Amino acid sequence: MIDYRSKTPAELEVLMESWGEAAFRARQFFKWLWKPGFSGITEITELPKALRARLAIEGLVYDLKVQEVITSLLDGTVKWAFRLSDGAIIETVLIPSNSHTTLCISSQVGCGMGCRFCRTGTMGFERNLVPSEIAGQVLAVLEQTERERWPRNIVFMGMGEPLANFENVVSAVRILTHELGLNFSKRRITVSTCGLAPQIVRLGKETEVGLAISLHATTDELRDKIMPVNRRYPLGELMEACRRYRLPRRRRITFEYIIFRGLNHSQQDALRLSHLLRGIPSKINLIAYNQVQGLGFDAPRHEDVAQFQRYLLNIGFTAVVRKSRGRDINAACGQLWARALGRGDEERVNPG
Ligand code: SF4
Structure with a gap:
């Protein structure tokens, strides 16, 4: 069966042409597929009856099933667990703020x-x-x-490493930003990666979305230990890929930096960061680690975070401390998945 919603308008055109249909039928179909509330192929009366019948026989319009939805009483963050056709669970988090709402989406089941x-x-x-x-x-x-x-911004910061699922993520971006579909601005989509350097450069060439890097360390020695990807693409190579990333105009790369107590928040870390990010239009999001039992890292003290932020501001960085959202509903990667599978683990996990 053809999964119609996995196809970009260009791919639907190829399909329609292979069926002897005019290309504009693909555009009509795509527009309906991505209309909120769309209820089925029979509804598309602007398509000829015979084409509707063939579409219904040869493929399907895939819908996500809601397994669970929880709203934070603290800040209105909403978290969905969706059950996929094979029973896998993914999570999606809607994060409201005063000025805009952001949607955090998943790109893989689990993460390697x-x-x-x-x-x-x-x-x-x-x-x-x-x-x-x-x-x-x-x-x-x-x-x-x-x-x-409704969200204005979309971030690929849920479950999974988006750039390890490169082709599907790029297709999803093309679908989300198409004017006949949901028509999101490319400037309002950010793909976050733990550091797959070659795919970073490719992403910049193939899309014009924003980029976020999960950095979390300023030396290869520490990053090798906490993020195995660094052994493949060490900091020098990662920063070079960031320099080559084709950013949308007036945009900066976001560097996510989780602070672990006693590990990565010294003045030397701030200085090393300034060397690493030299020549890269950047802003830094500081995130206090939320302790997860059994993983061997400690949450920083409030003053550790404030001090590290001061070091960075004094150097001239834009560095903001990101507030933890949806704490009462464990709105962070992996948590909802664990609950929906009945694992009953109540600790919060840090975002990737
Ligand atoms: S932080 Fe977690 S989800 Fe993100 S890349 Fe690392 S293992 Fe994957």
Whole structure:
């Protein structure tokens, strides 16, 4: 069966032409596929009856099933667990703020990158999501959210390493940003990676989305220990890829930096960071680690975070301390997955 929602408009055109149909039929079909509330192929009366019948026989319109949805009483963050057709669970988090709402989506089931501080990393990799499962998270959330709370920004910071599922993530971006579909601005989509250097350069060439790097260390020695990806692509190579990334105009690369107590928040770390990021338009998000039992890292004290931020500000960086959102509903990667599978683990996990 053809998964229609995994196809970009260009791919639907190829399909229609292979069936002897005009290319504009693909555009009509695509527009309906991504309309919030779309209920089925029979609804598309602008397509000829025979074409509707063939579409219904040869393929399917894939919908995500809601397994669980929880809203934070503290800050209105909403978290969905979606059950996929093979029973796998993924999570999607809607994060409201005063000025805009952001949607955090998943790109894989589990993750194979093995970051030592991350619960998803301990789950291992199960499979890549296809474009209908990636972009479908956005559609499902729009369908279940009042219009005034619809997200303006999309971040690939949920479960999985997006650049390890490169082709499907790029297709999902093309689907999400197409003017006939959900029409998100490329400037409002950010792909976050733990540091797959070659794919970073490719991403910049093939899309114009924002880029976030999960950095978390300023030496190869420490990064090798906490993020195995660094042994493949050490800091020098990662920074070179960032320099080559084709950023949208007036955009900066976001560097996510989790602070672990006693590990990575000294004045020397701040100085090393300034050397590493030289020549890269950047901003730094500081995140206090939330302790996860059994992983061997400690949460920093409030003053450690404030001090490290001061070091960075004095050097001239834009460095903000990111507030933890949805703490009462464990709105961070891997957590909902664990609950939905009945693992009953109540600790919060840090975002990748
Ligand atoms: S931090 Fe991100 S890349 Fe690393 S294991 Fe977790 S989900 Fe994967």
